[in-house]
Amino acid sequence: MPAHELAVVIAAHNAGEFLRTSLASMARESRDGIQWIVVDDASTDSTAAQLERASATVPHLTVLTNEVNQGVAASRNRAHRAVDARYLTYLDADDWYGPGHLEHLVSSIKDLQVDFVRTDHVVVDGHERRLSRVPEMRRRIPHATSSAFGFLGKRCALNYLYIWAGIYDLERIDLTGLDFDARLRTASDRPWMWQVYLEAESTAVVPLNTYFYRKTTNATALTQAGNVSTLDFIGASESITSLALASGDPRAIDRAVHSAMFLVDFHLEREERLTPELQEHLRARSAAMLAAAPQDSVDRALRVFDPHARDLLGALIETGRG
Amino acid sequence: MELWLADGPWTAAVMVAAIDAGLVDVDTDRVLLVASCAEVPEVAHWWTDEPPAFLDGRFRAVLDLNAAMEPYHPAHYAPPSRNKHDLVDAIVAAFGAHDVTRLVVPSLTARPASTLLDLFTTSPVTLFSCDVAAWTRDLPPAPASVAFRVTGHLAVPLVPGARMPRLGLEFDPEEIPASAVAATVPDDASIHPDGLVIADTDPFLPDALERTAAAAALLAAAGCASVAVALAHPGHDSRHTDVRLALAAQGTDVDVIGWGPRALAAAARPGVRTLGAGSTALLATAMLGARAAAAVRDADTDAVMMRDIDDEAAAAMLPMHRQRVAARTAPPTPSVPRPRGLRRIARGLRRRLPG
Structure with a gap:
C-alpha cells in the first residue's frame, strides 16, 4: 500500500526566477496524501536556497539533488524511484496549478476509472492567457487508448504530449518500465507519453484548465534555445516510430510517422534560429529518419500536409531515399 | 442593483467610507466584485482571505471577479464579443438577475474596470479615485463614450496639494474626507507594530x-x-x-x-x-x-x-507610476504573426482573388 495518494514530480535546473510561484502553488495545493518530489538538477542559482526554505511551507516535500547536471529526463527518472503513491503527476518548475487542481485531477481519475487522464492547460505569456485544449472531443468519456490515435488529417491527443497535463494510475501503469530516455535533453516526454498510450488500456480527457504553463521565454528552456538539443526531437521521433512499429497498430504507425514529419516541417520553418551547421544537420538527419520510416505511411502522411509543407517534405524525402 | 468593483482593500475601505459618509445613495442594493491583479493571482495571498470586517452590512454579496473570468487574468482579459454575454450572465446570475443600475469603479480606462464598462454598456457610472495613478498627468482621459456615462466622481485627498486632472470629465471630484476613511478601518488587536x-x-x-x-x-x-x-x-x-x-x-x-x-x-x-x-x-x-x-x-x-x-x-x-498606468490601460497585444498563419491568410486571399 503506497504511503501517499498522489506524487508530484518536479525537475528544476536554475529555476530560481520562477520557483517561488511554483512553490507558492505547491504550498496552496498541499494536503496530507500528496507527496512532492523535486529534483534540483545541479542548479547554480537560488533554487537550492528556495527549496530549503520550502520545507517549512510544503509538507511531504522530498528534495533530491544531482551533483552534476543530468537533464530533465534523468532527473525525472531519479524522482520516479522515490515515488510512493497510487497516482502520479508532474509540474514544471516554472509553471503553477490553479486552486483545487490536484483535487480535481485525483477525483477525475477515480470517477472515470481509467489508466490515465489528460487535461487542457492555460498558456501564460505575462498577463496574456490562452486556453490550450487536448485535441480530443470526447470529454469525461472513458475510451480505449487504441482509439486515441485517430485518423490522419485531424489532430488527436497524440499531438498534445504534455505529461504534466494529466494524471497516471500507478496500479494500472507500471512505472518501473517507464523511464524517460536520458540521452534526450529535450523532447524526452514525447516517447514517454507514446509508451503510456501504447501500453495502457484506457484513458479519458477532462476539461480542467487549472494547469498554468509559462510561455515567457525561459533562458534554460532547451526547446527554445535553438542549439543542438533542439534536434533531440529527431531521436525522440525515431523512438516513437519504433514503439509504434513494435505495437503493430497501423493507426499508431501512421500517426507516429505523421508526427515526425510535422515536427520536421515545424523545425524547418524555424531553422533560421539554428547555426548553418545545425541547419545542415537538421536536414540530413531528418532526411535519414524519413527514409528509414515505413514508406507507405510516409506517402499517406504526405497527402494531408498543405502544398508548401508537402513540397518541403517531399524534397527531403527524395534526398533521403537517395 | 449597483455593481461596485474593488481591486484591493484600500479601494474597498474608501468605498465603504463614502457609503458611511452618505456621499452615495444610502438605501440601495449594492454588490461588490473583488479582483486580484497580482502577477499570478492563483497563488497570491488575497486580501479577502482575511475577512474584511468593514465590508459587513455595506454589500449584499461579494463575488470574486477572477473566478468569473478564470482562467484569464483580469488585468489583461478583454472578452471577445462572443464571450461577453456569457460573462454578463455569470455575473448577473450570481446576484439574482437584477438589473445593473449603476457601476462604481476605481478607473475608467484600466482593466478590469474598463471591462465592466464594456459589458454593462447601459449603466451609469460613478468613479472612485483612490490610486495615486489618478493624479499623474499621463493618465489618458476617458473616451467621450465613457465620460458621458459618468455621473459621479469621488476622490480621496491622497496627494495633498496636487490637483487631480479632469480625466476627461466635465466636473471636479467630490472629496471623501480622510477622517471618513480612517473611521472605516477598525482597530485590530491582533497586530501591534509601531x-x-x-x-x-x-x-x-x-x-x-x-x-x-x-x-x-x-x-x-x-x-x-x-x-x-x-x-x-x-x-x-x-x-x-x-x-x-x-x-x-x-x-x-x-x-x-x-x-x-x-x-x-x-x-x-x-x-x-x-x-x-x-x-x-x-x-x-x-x-x-x-x-x-x-x-x-x-x-x-x-x-x-x-x-x-x-x-x-x-x-x-x-x-x-507612469509605467504601471500605461501597462494597465494599453489594449491587449495582438498575437505575433507566425509564418504558418501568414501562409494561411495568403492562401485565403488567393482564393478570394479572381483568377
Missing part, C-alpha cells in the same frame, strides 16, 4: 529584500520597537512566509503581512510610523494618520534616509 515597512516593490526583485531589511532597520533606529512588513506591491504573488523566511535568512526577523485589513488597521494605530518607496499604499497610510516617510538615498553619502511625506514629496512620487 513601525510598518510598506514593501511596495516586488520583494524578490534584485536588491528588494535588502531594501526591505534596510527599511526595517531604519524604523528600528527611529525608535520603533516592533516592526512589521506589509507586502503592498500590486503584482506581488508570493507567500508571506517565504518573504519572512528570506528576510530572516538575512538576519531581519519581522512579522510579514499582506496589504489587507490588518495592514490598514496597523497603519491607523495612533503614533505608528510607515516607510516605503512611494506608492498608493504609503500615501494611504499617511491618510489614515500614520507618520509616513519615503526612503530616499542621500546623493552625497549614498546613505538611505527617511524623508517625511509632505506635499512636495507626495507630488514627487507621481512620475514613477
